[in-house]
Amino acid sequence: MAKTLSRYVDGIVVRTFGQDIVLELAKYADIPVINGLSDLSHPCQALSDIFTIKERLGRLKGVTLAYVGDGNNVCNSLMYAAAKTGMNLKIATPKRFGPNREIYEDTLDIAKKTGATINLSMMQERQSKTVMLFILMFWASMGKEKETWKRKILFGKFQVNKALISLAKPSVMIMHCLPAHRGQEITNEALDSRNSIVFDQAENRLHVQKAILIRLLGGYK
Numbered sequence: 001m002a003k004t005l006s007r008y009v010d011g012i013v014v015r016t017f018g019q020d021i022v023l024e025l026a027k028y029a030d031i032p033v034i035n036g037l038s039d040l041s042h043p044c045q046a047l048s049d050i051f052t053i054k055e056r057l058g059r060l061k062g063v064t065l066a067y068v069g070d071g072n073n074v075c076n077s078l079m080y081a082a083a084k085t086g087m088n089l090k091i092a093t094p095k096r097f098g099p100n101r102e103i104y105e106d107t108l109d110i111a112k113k114t115g116a117t118i119n120l121s122m123m124q125e126r127q128s129k130t131v132m133l134f135i136l137m138f139w140a141s142m143g144k145e146k147e148t149w150k151r152k153i154l155f156g157k158f159q160v161n162k163a164l165i166s167l168a169k170p171s172v173m174i175m176h177c178l179p180a181h182r183g184q185e186i187t188n189e190a191l192d193s194r195n196s197i198v199f200d201q202a203e204n205r206l207h208v209q210k211a212i213l214i215r216l217l218g219g220y221k
Contacts, residue, residue, distance in 0.1 A: 010217055014038075017143055032216040039073060039143060040100065045177055046077035048208040050085060052201045053133060056173065061086035061115070066131040066168075068092050068158050069185055070151075071099035072141045074177060079103055079118055083110035088117045090131065094154050095122050128167040134160050135175045136185050152184065161187040165195060173197050 012029060014022050015036035026033040035043055054060055065082065067075055071093045079099060082089035091099060098104075098120055107118055128134075139155040140148040160174060174186070174196045182188050191198065 011213065034212060034216065037073065037142070041077045042073040043077045044209055044212065045074050046081040048201065048205045049078065049135060049175060050081050051208050052175065052197065052204045055204070056197065057132070064088040064090065064131050065133045065135055066090045066092065066128060068134060068136045068160055069155065070097055070137055070139060070141055072137060074137050075099045076103045078135065079107040082118060083107040083114060083116045086114040086116045090119050090121065092121050092123065092158060094158060128164055131168050131172060133173045133175055136160050137177060138181060139185050159185060159187065160190050162189050165190060175201050178202050
């Protein structure tokens with residue numbers, strides 16, 4: 001089927017639950033296959049995030065991020081992004097909700113070459129004192145909607161709010177892939193504050209994904 005599609009289209013963007021579906025499609029397709037989101041990774045989001053950081057700070061290497069919440073697909077991709085660009089990533093998740101262990105170990109090896117650091121913790125306060133950006137995601141992300149009420153209890157302490165922001169640098173920035181669940185992973189006060197750059201981040205999804213298409217479809221030399 002993938003080869004049949006290639007007669008009519010120049011590329012495929014796959015947004016699906018299973019990473020295995022993305023890999024299977026890429027195996028048989030003879031055109032670019034872009035992972036628009038899977039249960040394991042979300043590279044398009046991570047690329048947009050680091051573009052936003054570079055746009056704001058002018059650099060990536062040495063920048064310290066704090067990821068707060070579920071160690072999900074976005075977290076997995078951010079570990080690769082941080083490791084490859086020399087950023088410092090502090091990940092705060094509830095117990096048993098950390099990122100993929102295999103990806104974590106892989107990114108630690110990459111980080112040795114770039115000078116990046118990737119730390120895991122179950123206490124978000126410990127992650128906050130030196131951070132320049134907070135990055136957060138839903139407590140119950142794709143495929144976990146049935147666990148919403150259970151996760152509200154487990155993730156209650158992993159919220160970006162005024163108290164947490166006060167522990168970081170005054171210039172700390174807040175990022176969220178949106179749409180946000182106000183009052184859950186982030187409070188109104190934090191989301192609407194001067195520290196929030198979520199709408200710039202959302203706009204950059206468009207620009208980065210255009211760049212991905214140009215790069216893969218041969219329009220950029």
